[in-house]
Amino acid sequence: MSEVIAVYPGTFDPMTLGHEDVVRRATQLFSRVIVAVAAGHHKKTLFSLQERIDMARTVAAPFGDRVTVESFSGLLRDFVVARGGKAMVRGLRAVTDFDYEFQLAGMNRSLMPEVETVFLTPSDKYQFISSTFVREIAMLGGETDKFVSADVQDRLAAKVRSLGRE
Known part of the structure; x- marks a missing residue:
């Protein structure tokens, strides 16, 4: 079987344990994953x-060269096609995500019919985590270590301190 490249797009502000779990799950299905x-x-x-x-990149490091990290701007379609992507990975946490993601998948299919959208759900313990919630909790002085890796936690704490919000 030939190499199948999947692209997992997102803002990742910050990258949560749920995102990490989706990356791990994607590596079990695809030859290469581009975050x-x-x-x-x-x-x-x-x-x-x-x-x-x-x-x-810190999160991707344990996966070796099977997971790479790149930035993109502009149309995601152009990025995916330029890298030979055959699948786009999207994380689904709850039914509330599905409506938006379903519409997005339909639009992406119209723009790149040769690329399949694959929905992956994170482990039960991560399904409620969102970057938005993590940012809000951190900015209000709450503990976020259950939602992000140690490296991300350190960066989040430093960012909050730099903004004078601790």
Whole structure:
């Protein structure tokens, strides 16, 4: 069987244990996984693009060369096609994610019919975690160590301190 490349796109602001779990699950299905960190032109992010790439690379390190991390801006379609992607991985936490993700998958199929969208659910213990919740908890002085890796936790604490929000 030939190599099948999957792209897992997201803002990853910050990368959570749920994201990590989806990466792990994707590596069990695909030859290579590219974690595609969005420049985030449509979102105000807490972390810079380079910080988000660095966090994702730390998370990807245990997977060796099977998982790479790159940034993208513009149409995701162009990024996926340029890298020879045959699948796009999307994480689903709950029914509330499904409606948006279903519409997005339909649009992506229209833009790149040769690429399949694959929905993966994280482990039960991660299904409620979202980057938005993690950011809000951190900014309000709460503990986030149950939701992110130790490296991301350190970066999150440093970012909150730098903003004078601890």
